[in-house]
Amino acid sequence: MSINLSLYLVTDSTPAILKGRDLCTVVEEALKGGVSIVQYRDKTNDTGVLVETAKKLHAITQRYNVPLIINDRVDVAIASGAEGVHLGQDDMDIEAAKKLLPGNAIIGISVSSVEEARRAVEQGADYLGIGTMFATPTKTNTKNIIGTAGTKKILEAIGDMDRKVGAVSIGGINLSNVQRVIFQSQASNKGLDGVAVVSAIMGADDPKSAAQEFVKRISTLPPFAVLPPAPRPNEVDALLSEVPTVVQEMVSAHPLVHSMINFVVANFAANVALAIGSSPIMSPYGDEAADLAVHGGGLLINMGTLNGESVSNYLKAIQAYNARGNPVVYDPVGAAATEIRRAAVKQLMAGGYFDLIKGNEGEIREVFGNSAGRQRGVDSGPSTLNNREKAALARDLARRERNIVLLTGAVDYISDGNRVIAIGNGHEFLGQVTGTGCALGTVSGAFLTVHRTDKLLAVLSGVLMFEIAAENAAAAEDRVRGPGSFVPAFLDELYAIREAARKGDNSWFTGRA
Ligand code: 3NM
Numbered sequence: 001m002s003i004n005l006s007l008y009l010v011t012d013s014t015p016a017i018l019k020g021r022d023l024c025t026v027v028e029e030a031l032k033g034g035v036s037i038v039q040y041r042d043k044t045n046d047t048g049v050l051v052e053t054a055k056k057l058h059a060i061t062q063r064y065n066v067p068l069i070i071n072d073r074v075d076v077a078i079a080s081g082a083e084g085v086h087l088g089q090d091d092m093d094i095e096a097a098k099k100l101l102p103g104n105a106i107i108g109i110s111v112s113s114v115e116e117a118r119r120a121v122e123q124g125a126d127y128l129g130i131g132t133m134f135a136t137p138t139k140t141n142t143k144n145i146i147g148t149a150g151t152k153k154i155l156e157a158i159g160d161m162d163r164k165v166g167a168v169s170i171g172g173i174n175l176s177n178v179q180r181v182i183f184q185s186q187a188s189n190k191g192l193d194g195v196a197v198v199s200a201i202m203g204a205d206d207p208k209s210a211a212q213e214f215v216k217r218i219s220t221l222p223p224f225a226v227l228p229p230a231p232r233p234n235e236v237d238a239l240l241s242e243v244p245t246v247v248q249e250m251v252s253a254h255p256l257v258h259s260m261i262n263f264v265v266a267n268f269a270a271n272v273a274l275a276i277g278s279s280p281i282m283s284p285y286g287d288e289a290a291d292l293a294v295h296g297g298g299l300l301i302n303m304g305t306l307n308g309e310s311v312s313n314y315l316k317a318i319q320a321y322n323a324r325g326n327p328v329v330y331d332p333v334g335a336a337a338t339e340i341r342r343a344a345v346k347q348l349m350a351g352g353y354f355d356l357i358k359g360n361e362g363e364i365r366e367v368f369g370n371s372a373g374r375q376r377g378v379d380s381g382p383s384t385l386n387n388r389e390k391a392a393l394a395r396d397l398a399r400r401e402r403n404i405v406l407l408t409g410a411v412d413y414i415s416d417g418n419r420v421i422a423i424g425n426g427h428e429f430l431g432q433v434t435g436t437g438c439a440l441g442t443v444s445g446a447f448l449t450v451h452r453t454d455k456l457l458a459v460l461s462g463v464l465m466f467e468i469a470a471e472n473a474a475a476a477e478d479r480v481r482g483p484g485s486f487v488p489a490f491l492d493e494l495y496a497i498r499e500a501a502r503k504g505d506n507s508w509f510t511g512r513a
């Protein structure tokens, strides 16, 4: 049986969602907009009302040739002639439901873990409702918020099974996140067959146009999606040969970068941005982001001096840049330092897409969900991973998020989930001045803004320009005696590379990386 799960409408009869409108009218509007399957979900009414309403809905869904599924209640499904049931983990089990229902009935089940998913497939479920994707006011008693990372794990597990099964994601899915949900949940062997939505359609002022817009977005990639190029033979050499050209591109494009950055280093990061030839704006105010994003620049989120308003400001900005496909860089400063920061990481990871996540070992581990425990302050602390493990961590996080990860340290690791590049450039003075790591976030934003086809190459080019400038500055022994005199020399050397690149002179790079 092949069921079209692409846009799965789940009904809700509560006044907050229906706002005085008739349930059947709202569902019919959604059907006109392109909903492909409907579930009647009603947790409050008596059985008589449920059967009566299900029959009315069935008469409508039949006209649109769309299956009607009944939530929880096998008896209501049978009495109304609906095409199937959707069972929760606490409802009747699949085996019992199969005995009662006609042989061709559709049986769906809610799952929130790999174990539940495997069991449901073995028992013969036709599709899985995988959730909860994001926290949602529509259902607050959910077991588990699993996000795109948890959803992907479940898809990976069922993709390996012999029996094929449909899969939809549910919970907090709306027009602004639906493309990201589908893109980031995609496992190597299975993707979502659709999304299940309650409030974003049932509660919309115009359910028909909301459904139409969902249909459009479901069938297209999100604006920020760039599929990484297939690795070539001698990939590292090939990448390195392209770096000077990418630096030239960045210098001549003069990209705008909007940094939402901590107040300790904002001045230094702005000076670095100017020195490389980009155009900085430092604004922590989320409501400004939509206007700034219009210019096509990049965004940096650096949560080094988090406060009570920061996360909501960041989320507004991320959504504005994501919607246009402009690059967003996340620097999760001190990610594991406090419970507040840990919560902020979760909210931000659930709230948007980051083209690049950049951090030290402790920060990247926290983002990955494999924390080594509380960080002391915001510095990296002693390293506990060896080089192989660091490379694997960068690769695994990038593969999970479908983005670029830059794990910084004495050796930096950069990955797109497939390629992993280790970079040994730089100088120890970079670690003795505040703000160098943060400024690299702004620099990466500038490069990602200009070079769009290979994000890994963009970030690699920024890191190499930055670290070679640091080497040049530290080597200027006439001018540099320590971290203090290093800072102006570093800005000078960034500027010198920029001027060389502007003239098409690549000698700064030859033999240096
Ligand atoms: N089931 P909205 S979440 C009905 O996690 C339901 O199994 C969920 O509503 C689960 O689209 C949910 O308005 C509510 O966020 C989804």
Ligand code: MG
Pocket: 071, 072, 086, 087, 088, 089, 091
């Ligand atoms: Mg249920």
